[in-house]
Amino acid sequence: MGYRANGTDSPAAYCSGYSDDIDVIRELEYPLLKDTTYLDHAGTTLYARSLIDSFCRDLTSNLYGNPHSLSASSQLSSQRVDDIRLKALRFFNANPDDFDLVFVANATAAIKLVADSFRDSTPQGFWYGYHVDAHTSLVGARELAAAGSRCFVTDEEVERWISELGSGPATNEVPKLFAYPGQSNMNGRRLPMRWCKDIRDRQNGTKQDIYTLLDAASLVSTSPLDLSDAAAAPDFTVLSFYKIFGFPDLGALIVRKSAGHVFDKRKFFGGGTVDMVLTKEDAWHAKKQSIHERLEDGTLPFHSIIALSSAFETHSRLYGSMENVSSHTRFLAKQLNQRMTALKHYNGTNVCELYMSPNSDYSDSSTQGPILAFNLRNSRKMWVGKSEVERPASVKNIQIRSGTLCNPGGTAMSLGWTGADMLRHFSAGMRCGDDNDIMDERPTGILRVSLGAMSSQKDIDTFMAFLEEFYIDKPPEGLLVPMTENVNVPQQQPMVYVESLSVYPIKSCGAFRVPDGQRWQVRREGLAWDREWCLVHQGTGVTLNQKRYPRMALIRPTLDLTRGLLRITCGDGHESEKRTLDIPLRRENMSSLTTSLCQNASKPSTVCGDKVVLQVYIAVAISSFFTEFLGVPCTLARFPPQSSTRSCVRSGIRRERTATPTPRPSMPGSFPQSASSPTSPPNDNPILLSNESPLLLISRSSVNRLNEAIKSNTPNPTATTTSSSPNGTKKAVAADVFRANVVIAENQPMAERPYIEDTWRALSIGPGSSSGYRPEHEHLRFDVLGSCERCQMVCVDQYTGTRGDEPYATLAKTRKVERKILFGRHISPVREGDEEKEWLGTVMVGDVVSPVYEDEHEHDEAC
Secondary structure, three states, X not given: OOOEEOOEEOXXXXXXXXXXXXXXXXXXXXXXXXXXXXXXXXXOOOOOHHHHHHHHHHHHHOOOOOOOXXXXXXXXXXXXXXXXXXXXXXXXXXXXXXXXXXXXXXXXXHHHHHHHHHHXXXXXXOEXXXXXXXXXXXXXXXXXXXXXXXXXXXXXXXXXXXXXXXXOOOOOOOOEEEEEEOEOOOOOEEOOOOHHHHHHXXXXXXXXXXXEEEEOOOHHHOOOOOOOOHHHOOOEEEEEOHHHHOOOXXXXXXXXXXHHHHXXXXXXXXXXXXXXXXXOOOOXXXXXXXXXXXXXXXXXXXXXXXXXXHHHHHHHHHHOXXXXXXHHHHXXXXXXXXXXXXXXXXXXXXOEEEXXXXXXXXXXXXXXXXXXXXXXXXOOOOEEXXXXXXXXXXXXXXXXXXXXXXXXXXXXXXXXXXXXXXXXXXXOOOOOOOOOOEEOOEEOOEEEEEOOOOOOXXXXXXXXXHHHHHXXXXXXXXXXXXXXXXXXXXXXXXXXXXXXXXXXXXXXXXXXXXXXXXXXXXXXXXXXXXXXXXXXXXXXXXXXXXXXXXXXXXXXXXXXXXXXXXXXXXXXXXXXXXXXXXXXXXXXXXXXXXXXXXXXXXXXXXXXXXXXXXXXXXXXXXXXXXHHHHOOOEEEEEOOHHHOOEEOOOOXXXXXOOOOOOOOOOOOOOOOOXXXXXXXXXXXXXXXXXXXXXXXXXXXXXXXXXXXXXXXXXXXXXXXXXXXXXOOOEOOOOHHHHOOOEEEEEOOHHHOOOOHHHHEEEEEEEOOOOOOOOXXXXXXXXXXXXXXXXXXXXXXXXXXXXXXXXXXXXXXXXXXXXXXXXXXXXXXXXXXXXXXXXXXXXXXXXXXXXXXXXXXXXXXXXX
């Protein structure tokens, strides 16, 4: 089997023993990998297409009934389950005379089953020991250990503890359970398998009851598990089959029969685990005989178990054996480790900080699995936050994992965090899965790349190219786009004007472009009607956004102020029949206009991380309108004016307020003017459903410069549309992807000043001297709060609802400041004069923009 990588023959280990070349297998069996680099096999590996096809054929060719019956369909299910149980034991070389296999939901369920049984085994409970590298689920079992627990921080501590077993006086102590992972799910380090035998040997001849539990979930994904020597095997082995095959979502507990008596005093029983139960007289029941019959409560997931048969057969047909998978992934992991270790910045500083045990060797499958845990540093040795890596990776369709990786002990040890440090971080707001990447100038989490049976040389090359493109610092003069400090303010400045105004009535949906010639009200919260509505998930109450549901861009609202309606249209312009929905703008008109559509109820929700109470439309017609288009159970909600508690400050950070102002009528803007909280500063404007500020401003010149940078890296500099073309060339992005309220431009195209807005601290907008100026159209002043931090949502094409990799990919390389990717400026209107005004002023397309720079006094003249 020939495969060439980088112009040379690959070692024989590469997909050796597979049914075909790995690229052929991927094309036939994993078509979804065509444009994706999947590097999260430790989370779950991927299922083959033929596995699903085989399972479907099985289900459509046979009638399977509930196993707890004597009917033919029930007996067929029972027979298949028994056969597959034996097949699973043989997959791990476990003799059915010595072992039994219990089907469970996953490895965590198996751990809980064992821990619950130990808790019930004696009145005093049990003692529990676990390794610091344990998965969170193994750590959780300590909460059931009434007789105490111990975390073993090093392998040496485990060795000393084992050596001392049986050396003291023989006593009838409580049972002990020692648990550890076969492979760390954090960094792939493989722990000694001999510990189970060593513990058993040390307690022979004593009255100590010490049992071992091996968490093999991570290990078995790419390595054979050999239980042929029952005397050396763990008493309890837990695993998840989806880690090996991708499907079905099923786990197993493998029990040494000699340790099965631990379950004798288990208190709970369920349907199918007993032969007889008395309910009215004595509380008595007769348990079934075999271990699995006593532990598999209720009806088995027999369809999933039947799917497991197809999984065994497909895996064997494609990969031959787990030894082949181990050899293949070991070769790739060793190469990836070498290449990441060699990665340097322009000044020779290492890019990657790899977390691995000194005793681990990627050439030795007994000490290391195909997982790499790491963080990145820049050329100044400063840490790169995990979110700064995961977001661009997602844009590039590279799937990795980050955080503490469900391995709190191993992660804390690797990063040098103490318990006190982590409690301090929690008090400061850090939570699992958030973007608090760096605290106390150290990473709070780890990045992880993990390989699987279908990983390929291309995956490695793509990932390394990604690191080289985004995280190898070039000499400072290599920057394509100037940052704030590089922008020079010219002496002769062309006039700046408002090129377009956009309102986003429904948060994260399409824009309503304010017509030319129409003045638009500006309120403390921003443009009238901006982000007054949102879509909320009917199950969770969480607000939907384009980052997760890009088709929201095709939900296009139109504000009809004359008729007092919000008209909503769904479609991409190519659909022959578009559906529309009309919602009254004014709350007091809701009863007179389509009352049946506008019923609402208050409901708590989460908007941009803040807890708010929304008025949710409960009419079925409204929820169906959005649900059918997005394919997500959702409905429309409106932000009630009396619950505006969020506010903005110059730094761009939201601050919470508790004032509940009294609403007053609005005409025709989005919200009644709220009374200021007594504790709020004068310009502490409320924020409603907007993310960080009342308005967002971008510059046409900056968009043009960014597009030059995008196209400069491709062979096709004349491309003018969004996303990427089939031949891989990058195309310019439309300004709409930045979802700004205000787009500004210079009146002299040849005198564009990209990123000059980075130097502004304030601005005013108003009519020019030749625009029919009237006193009521005075210039409206705005404070600049700061730059807008960008996420992957800018990659959604606002016209097609499709996702690409630009402009985020280029922004990540050229507009990163202090771990933030910045583009555009947050601005907030300044209240002046009568604070009882319903609105602060108006703006219009064509109005003149007069900036105030950071190093000059404010002035009112147009530039």
